[in-house]
Amino acid sequence: MTGLASPKLRKAAPAAGSTPGTPQGPPPAAGRKADGPRRTALLPTTALVLGALYCLLPVAWVLVAATKADDELFSTFTFLPGSGLTDNIGELTGYRDGIYWRWMANSVLYAGLGGVLSTVVSAFAGYALAVYRFRGREAFFNIMLAGVLMPPVILAIPQYLLMAEADLTDTYASVLLPLVLSPYGVYLGRIYAEAAVPMELVEAGRVDGAGEWRIFLRIAVPMMSPGLVTIFLFQFVAIWNNFLLPFIMLGDDEKFPMTVGLFTLLKQGASQPALYTLVITGALLAIVPLIALFLLIQRFWSLDLLSGAVKS
Amino acid sequence: MTQPPKGVRRSYGVKAAPYGFLLPAAVLFALFFALPIGYAVWLSFHKVRIKGLGLGKGAKTEVWAGLENYTSALADSELLASALRVLGYGAIVVPVMLGLALFFALLLDSERVRARSFARLAIFLPYAVPGVIAAVLWGFLYLPDVSPFHYLLDKAGLPQPDLMDGGPLYLAMSNIAVWGGTGFNMIVIYTALRALPTEVYEAAKLDGCSELQIALRIKIPMVVPSLVLTFFFSIIATLQVFNEPTTLKPLTNGIPSTWSPLMKVYSDAFTGGNIHAASATAVVLALATFALSFALLRISNRRTTQGAGR
Numbered sequence: 001m002t003g004l005a006s007p008k009l010r011k012a013a014p015a016a017g018s019t020p021g022t023p024q025g026p027p028p029a030a031g032r033k034a035d036g037p038r039r040t041a042l043l044p045t046t047a048l049v050l051g052a053l054y055c056l057l058p059v060a061w062v063l064v065a066a067t068k069a070d071d072e073l074f075s076t077f078t079f080l081p082g083s084g085l086t087d088n089i090g091e092l093t094g095y096r097d098g099i100y101w102r103w104m105a106n107s108v109l110y111a112g113l114g115g116v117l118s119t120v121v122s123a124f125a126g127y128a129l130a131v132y133r134f135r136g137r138e139a140f141f142n143i144m145l146a147g148v149l150m151p152p153v154i155l156a157i158p159q160y161l162l163m164a165e166a167d168l169t170d171t172y173a174s175v176l177l178p179l180v181l182s183p184y185g186v187y188l189g190r191i192y193a194e195a196a197v198p199m200e201l202v203e204a205g206r207v208d209g210a211g212e213w214r215i216f217l218r219i220a221v222p223m224m225s226p227g228l229v230t231i232f233l234f235q236f237v238a239i240w241n242n243f244l245l246p247f248i249m250l251g252d253d254e255k256f257p258m259t260v261g262l263f264t265l266l267k268q269g270a271s272q273p274a275l276y277t278l279v280i281t282g283a284l285l286a287i288v289p290l291i292a293l294f295l296l297i298q299r300f301w302s303l304d305l306l307s308g309a310v311k312s
Numbered sequence: 313m314t315q316p317p318k319g320v321r322r323s324y325g326v327k328a329a330p331y332g333f334l335l336p337a338a339v340l341f342a343l344f345f346a347l348p349i350g351y352a353v354w355l356s357f358h359k360v361r362i363k364g365l366g367l368g369k370g371a372k373t374e375v376w377a378g379l380e381n382y383t384s385a386l387a388d389s390e391l392l393a394s395a396l397r398v399l400g401y402g403a404i405v406v407p408v409m410l411g412l413a414l415f416f417a418l419l420l421d422s423e424r425v426r427a428r429s430f431a432r433l434a435i436f437l438p439y440a441v442p443g444v445i446a447a448v449l450w451g452f453l454y455l456p457d458v459s460p461f462h463y464l465l466d467k468a469g470l471p472q473p474d475l476m477d478g479g480p481l482y483l484a485m486s487n488i489a490v491w492g493g494t495g496f497n498m499i500v501i502y503t504a505l506r507a508l509p510t511e512v513y514e515a516a517k518l519d520g521c522s523e524l525q526i527a528l529r530i531k532i533p534m535v536v537p538s539l540v541l542t543f544f545f546s547i548i549a550t551l552q553v554f555n556e557p558t559t560l561k562p563l564t565n566g567i568p569s570t571w572s573p574l575m576k577v578y579s580d581a582f583t584g585g586n587i588h589a590a591s592a593t594a595v596v597l598a599l600a601t602f603a604l605s606f607a608l609l610r611i612s613n614r615r616t617t618q619g620a621g622r
Contacts, residue, residue, distance in 0.1 A: 041424040041523070048419045049427055051412065052434035055491065058449035059437065061460070065452070074457045121336045128333035132326075140334065147345050149605050151552045153574040154594040157581050158348035158355070181340035212329035241442035243555045248582070259444040263559055266448060270562040280452065283445050290440035298433070 059287065066284040070277050088281040100282055102254060103261035107240055108289075110175055110257050115236035117180045122231050126189020127220055131202055141190070147183040156248050163249065174249040175257070179239050185231045192227025193220065233297070240290060258286045349598075355591035356381050381592035391593060394573045397482075401572075402550040404486040405493075410542055412490065413497035418527045420498070421505040432502075436495035443492060447559035450488045451476075455563065477566030488556050493549070497542045504538035505531060540612040547608070548601060554578070573597055 065073065068082030092100050128134075129141055159178050163169045197220045205215040221228070243259040250256055253264065262282050269275035359377035385391060419425050420432055438446065454475040456462045462472045475484040512534075513526045521529075532539075554574040561567045569583065570576040577597070581590035 039424060040426050041422065044419050044422060044424075045426045048416060048425055048431045051416050051494075052427070052431040055435045055438055055495065058446070058453060058491070059441075061453060062449050065458070079460060121340065124333040124335075125337035128330040132330035132333075134327070134330045137330075140338070144337070144341065146602075147341070149548060149598075149601055150345070150349070151574060151594070151597055151601060153552075153554065153577050154352060154598050155345065155348050157577070157587065157590060157594060158351040159344060161355075161587065162348060162351060177340075178344040181337055181344060186337060206326070212325050212332075216333070237440060241444075243442065243444045243558075248578075259442050259555075262448065263444055266451075266559065267562045276452075279448060283448050286445055287441050291437060294437070294440050295433075 059291075062280060062284045062287070066281045068277070068280075070274055073277055073280070074273075084277075085281075088277055089285070092278050092281050092285070095278055099253065100261065100278075100285075103256050103258045104286070104289075106172075106255060107258040107286075109172070110179075110242075110246075111236045111240040114176050114179050114239045115232045117176075118182050118185050118235040118239075119228055119232040121180055122182060122185035122189040122235075123193075123221070123224065123228055124189075125186045126191070127193045127197070127216060127224070129186070129190045130193035131197060131199070131220070141186075144183050144186050147181075152244050156245055159245075160248050169249055170251045170255065172255060175246045175255075178245060179235075179242065182231075182235055182238065185235055188227065188231050188234070189224075192224050192230075196220075196223040196227060229297075233293075237290065258282075262286065352591045352594055355588050356595045359588050377588065381589050382596065385589060385593045385596055388593075390570045391573060391576055394570050394576045398551060398553060398572050401482055401486055401489075401553065402547065404482060405489045405550050406543065406546045408486065409490045409493050410497060410539070410546060412494045413542065414501055414532070414539065416494070416498045417501035417505055418531060420502050421531070422523055422527075424523070432499075435498055438492045439495045441492065443488075443555040444559045446488055446492050447556040450484070450491070451560050451563045454484050474566075476560065476564035481564075481566050485556060485560070489550065489553070493546065497546065500542050501535055501538050504535040508534050537612075540608075544605065544608050544612065548605065551597075551601060551604075 061079070064079050064081050066088055067085040069084035069087060072082040072084070125144075129137060155178070160169060163174045168174045201219055202215055205219055210218070240257075241259065242257070243263070246255075246257050246260045247263070250260065253261065256264070262279060265275055265282065266279050269279055357377055357379075358374045359380065360372050361375045362372055416431070416435055420428050441449075452458050453460070456472060456474070459475075465472045473480050475481070508531065513521075513530050516526050516530055552574055553572050557567055557571045557575060561569070561571075569579045573593070574597070577590050577594050580593060581587050584590075
């Protein structure tokens, strides 16, 4: 609601400058930008850091909780580190012949392969929508975007029934295939292609006698590559985080991804709390790869790309 | 395709190329979006008729049900209750999450605020945590035996609320969504802020405007389009909530298996085994989502055409 009403705020906030949030000096100082580092705004900085700490809290908790042995979990103070991290990891690895690592590998497979396929499909479609003028272009794009609005359960139930008809339920394909097409991926693909591939270059390629496929591979793909990395990451995270589809499609826990595996473990934990330690350790190990991934790519890739921002 | 010798063949290639590039997406769309949706609609108008004892092959046939599934779906008090619960939940999540996202984005965009790159990463971090795992983490933080909040309240001699039941459950559930969603929306808004031409507020600064005034009067009005976009997607995501309540369920008795509309659809279809009724409910939900989206888009179009473009 805030956003919708904001143009009216212009008139409604006359004396906003007197709020304590902005310890701003007298006006003359405001104009000089170049000289020296600016003074720190204390209150806003505090607010921002508090926000950051709030977001880190559960992660910090799981980091500590995973070090606690069974009896320590319910008895010692929450943020007091325990003594059992390696034991917990060992126990988790030993649980049902290391099925936990199987789930992890499955998640990597679903998210990795699904992400790559999805990026290819999105790049094709986005490029076609951006570079060519053809009949049905806008209709196709709009129908695709309407797919975003579809509640996943509504798709998942008939998808399950159709997969059952095709005898494909409880297979890797049943989880992988429905996730390959991502409407948001196609949308991003179109935006990146529009921004990154100049029509003159495509035309020049045609004049030189290159075929459409070659133009796409040699000219467009390299120019779109930062965008393609973004689509891959977006889909990787989306599939990694997916719960509903594998939850519905799979019965055999050897094929579970991490999310469904941990959920079943938690469910059993309701009757045997000893499993809680395993769930907590499992949760920690499950979030480490993605966090590491994001920290790693920070240097080469900007978060802004995720919202479809294109640098000029 | 690589060596087109004549102009004729090339222009044919140029004409056919977009369809070739769109083919994989179109096939996948047909198989995994259009076909399932069509099938769900078909199911919603049918029901199972059982002959005799319902044993043996051919004893169960699907017959036309007309609007029967729809009337019973709409008359179902559980569906209404779940819809109301999710509306209440959404009324907390959407304003708090977007308010925080906008607030943090404005702070990130302010030169005199420190620790910005650390905070940006930290606030974005929950995006990388699956909803199920977020619910596991918070679920444990809500459990009286484990929670640091309860520990502190206990030490202070204060009453300890049960966070997983009744009214507090809404807050507990909303907190998970706010925690998980603020970062992504913050990035979307922050990106829009950074794309604004700086001359606009350099001039305002010369005129002696404070940072807060600039934020309220210049920045926020200029990022209205992205606020509308995030608002739109947040509402849709909220109405579709499923993973978090499903995950929290084993930890408490306060969450029924029909807490949210989608959980209701799921339990009708897979626990209750009535796929026809579940399909009707699902179609009703899809239509409601579309109607809502359409209304929101109309409002936002009217807004954005008078404001900045794109």
